[in-house]
Amino acid sequence: MAKIIQKTELAPQVYEFVVAAPLVAHKCQPGQFVMIRTDEQSERIPLTIADFDRLQGTITMIVQAVGNTTKHLCETYGEGDDILDIAGPLGRPSHIENFGTVICVGGGIGVAPVYPIARALKAAGNKVISIIGARSADLLIFKDKMDSVSDELIITTDDGSCGRKGFVTQPLKEILETGQKPGLVLAIGPVIMMRNVSETTRPFQVHTIASLNTIMVDGTGMCGGCRVRVGQDNMFACVDGPEFDAHLVDFANLVQRQQMYKDKESLEYGCGGHCRCVED
């Protein structure tokens, strides 16, 4: 059981949860995630550890209500409530070293998991250029936090309501065209965005990492449901990742596998089965 200490709405359908999870907080590193189960009927879903406080024994998760479990969590869980299970930390921590200059690209709620990694990269001595984007200004999260760990912060929105109008790939491309060669580009966000970042950096031969959000069941390497094609290999995102060399990732296969339960889950009458309105 993990008690929710604080819940904040960051943007429409996006909430920040600070929960008491001392064992996870004790050990977690940037880039890692947890598997949670809200209650007995719940799925196990992966959520990135967006921040942690070892002294307080808390971790922060940013959740976007996209489907049954995330909606259930965002809509019905408040401060003082318990999340039934939190297992972690899981996944390999991000590889942190002084690369010289790094570009951290975050899209949508992907900005949240970028933050602790950018912070660690900054602490390791890197020059951190961050590019964060969202559809519109109200959906942009972690702006100040990202600002505090970046040497340079570039914001883009699809509609131009904040920062530059357009996608994160445009400023990225412009920086690379100036001849700067960052030691690392990190991309976290929607699959399409990560794929486009990867295609943008490929001609410049800049090492690029993406954090993949596959469907997961156990998150411990036991089921193989999270497998993705990376180069010639089939990798398990939960134990071999979630970060991989973006230039080797088969993004089309990732998108295809994410669709696996699309029909089924819309069958849940939008209530997530939690209202018990459906019989056995």
Added chain:
Amino acid sequence: MRGGLRNKMPEQASDIRNKNFDEVALGYSLETAIDEAQRCLNCKNPKCVQGCPVNVDIPDFISALKDSRLEDAVKILKAKNTLPAVCGRVCPQESQCEKNCILAIKSESVAIGRLERFVADYARENALDTLEENPVEKKNVKVAIVGSGPSGLTAAGDLAKMGYDVTIFEALHSPGGVLMYGIPQFRLPKEIVQHEINQLRALGVQIMPNVIIGRTFTINELFEEEGFSAVYIGTGAGLPHFMHIEGENLNGVYSANEFLTRVNLMRSYQFPKVATPVYVGKRVAVVGAGNVAMDAARTAKRLGAEKVYIVYRRSEEEMPARKEEIGHAREEGIEFRLLNNPTRIIGNEKGWVTGMECVKMELGEPDASGRRSPVKIEGSEYLLDVDMVVMSIGQGPNPLIKATTPDLATNKYGNITSDDVGRTSIPGVFAGGDIVTGAATVISAMGAGKKAAMAIDNYLTEKQKANL
């Protein structure tokens, strides 16, 4: 002595049970159990006992049952086997205890497994197995168990009975290992597993779910920071193998582990009342012929698949599953495609499975081990019309602990190396069960847990003496 053939096990009719998740085998009645017990010759030199990996005192418990001393019967059983209700259901008896039974030479062996199940169930239902307050002296020495499968549970129980302060760390949210996430409800009801686990809790064993050793704590930290004096690793063989053929990442291709975990651990057969979905095709191919494959095939059938094939590259004789389960699968309408091997999986433009290409096999010349290995018949490829494939070709060790415990010796497959009592290359670290042997059986994993518990006790006693 009664003579004659063994008593049949009452079962749900095959065309009814293949649509529900209730237990297939219904269990003996008291009368039938006593009648079956009377077939046992109470041998002076009981061969059956040697066939049992934990040497259950078979004639003794059967005698007690015969005399209606059920409390004694369960005590005798539990002295050697902490999970008799489980083993009575899932042990491959035909190749262990029952294979050696003297009656098997001329007729049918005593139905040892069924009697074991009966006694354990009777004890549970009549609350005969509530452990009496056994005021062992607490040693105030902490032992950590990693993994709550049958191996870890057995080690934990034995160590707790010796007075150790035992904590089990389990990666998943629910303890039991394969007993919970792998073996289906219709073969091993989860309530029985939980009952056995609650008995351990009553003994004072602490269970910490959601803790992944190698991530939440490393083995080293269990000693250095958490104050444990010994660690037993029973993490099983949980890493699913794939064939590495074309099309394995199509939608509709599962590992048996994923398919069974969704259904058993996450109870997706109750979807949408529970939130975890599972996809089930109309025509399903399960690749492999072990217990895992039979479970996957029978589960798919129960979830509404019209046609379910077992595709196996060897012949009938080599099928590793328990005989009883192969029989059950056949009765339930599973079709066996033996001497067939998949070559690739075919999908549509949306990435969903639409078929599986197979090649026919024949048995070649015996190899060095004397076994005839299958060779493919050139040009015999054909397309099996399926929309779902379950890969059930084996599991390996999860590499997490190895990767975070540098001094821990493993073999080339990644299995932890340990001696016959479970000692690993690191003093104070013991291991057993599937993580050492590779995928094996419940009872062998329990046997390893038992031996290791004794070895851990020896190790800690010696260490304490040395420190005095």
